[in-house]
Amino acid sequence: xxxxxxxxxxxxxxxxxxxxxxxxxxxxxxxxxxxxxxxxxxxxxxxxxxxxxxxxxxxxxxxxxxxxxxxxxxxxxxxxxxxxxxxxxxxxxxxxxxxxxxxxxxxxxxxxxxxxxxxxxxxxxxxxxxxxxxxxxxxxxxxxxxxxxxxxxxxxxxxxxxxxxxxxxx
Numbered sequence: 001x002x003x004x005x006x007x008x009x010x011x012x013x014x015x016x017x018x019x020x021x022x023x024x025x026x027x028x029x030x031x032x033x034x035x036x037x038x039x040x041x042x043x044x045x046x047x048x049x050x051x052x053x054x055x056x057x058x059x060x061x062x063x064x065x066x067x068x069x070x071x072x073x074x075x076x077x078x079x080x081x082x083x084x085x086x087x088x089x090x091x092x093x094x095x096x097x098x099x100x101x102x103x104x105x106x107x108x109x110x111x112x113x114x115x116x117x118x119x120x121x122x123x124x125x126x127x128x129x130x131x132x133x134x135x136x137x138x139x140x141x142x143x144x145x146x147x148x149x150x151x152x153x154x155x156x157x158x159x160x161x162x163x164x165x166x167x168x169x170x
Contacts, residue, residue, distance in 0.1 A: 036107030037064065043089070043099045053089040053102050054082050057113075060104045066169065077169035080145045084164050085113055087138040091162070092117040100159065110147070111166045118159040122151055 039060045043049050061067045061078050069075035085102070092099035096119025103114040125140040142149050142164050149164040 036105055038103060038105040040104075041102045043102055049093060049099060050086055050089050053085050053099075056102065057082060057085045057104050060106075064106050069169075071169075074169040077166070081111055081113070081166055084142055084145055084166065087141050088113060088115040088162055088164060091115075091123055091138050092119065095119060095121055095123070096159070106168065109168050111168055112163060113166075114161050114163045116159060116161045120158070120160075122160075123162055 039056065041053065041056045043053065046052055058067065058078075061081060066074065066078045066081075069078055085104075089099050089102065092115050096117035099115050099117045101114075101116040103112075103116075105112045105114075123139050125143050146164040146166050149162070152161045152163065153159075154161075
């Protein structure tokens with residue numbers, strides 16, 4: 001199953017730098033991709049948050065040359081990123097009082113996703129993982145698709161940031 005929205009015939013995808021595109025800026029140290037680019041999207045008051053986060057990430061992937069994908073491996077890498085974004089944002093919606101911000105950063109070798117939320121909980125894959133049961137697969141998927149993932153808390157501040165890193169396609 002693809003997480004990439006199907007394009008209409010003749011649609012070449014979004015224009016780089018088009019309306020709604022966030023400018024690339026130097027990556028803050030918290031994003032862990034020095035010398036790369038980062039995009040940030042406020043999600044606190046938005047509706048349709050999961051598709052919005054996916055579309056925002058898809059635009060960043062397009063701007064950074066991941067899309068349109070020239071090979072099946074590159075398409076799979078982009079689809080993995082979009083699936084992980086969906087899972088992280090969905091988990092924040094369901095378990096953490098909603099996401100506040102999505103940050104996407106890339107240094108050419110690693111793509112880092114961060115979802116800041118207001119929740120106090122700590123995400124973890126359900127064990128044992130039960131593939132045949134509905135629900136409860138989000139962090140298992142994140143764990144399987146990513147090189148690494150974790151949680152960062154800021155002392156004295158509510159909430160947390162859940163981050164995940166994926167390898168850039170070769």
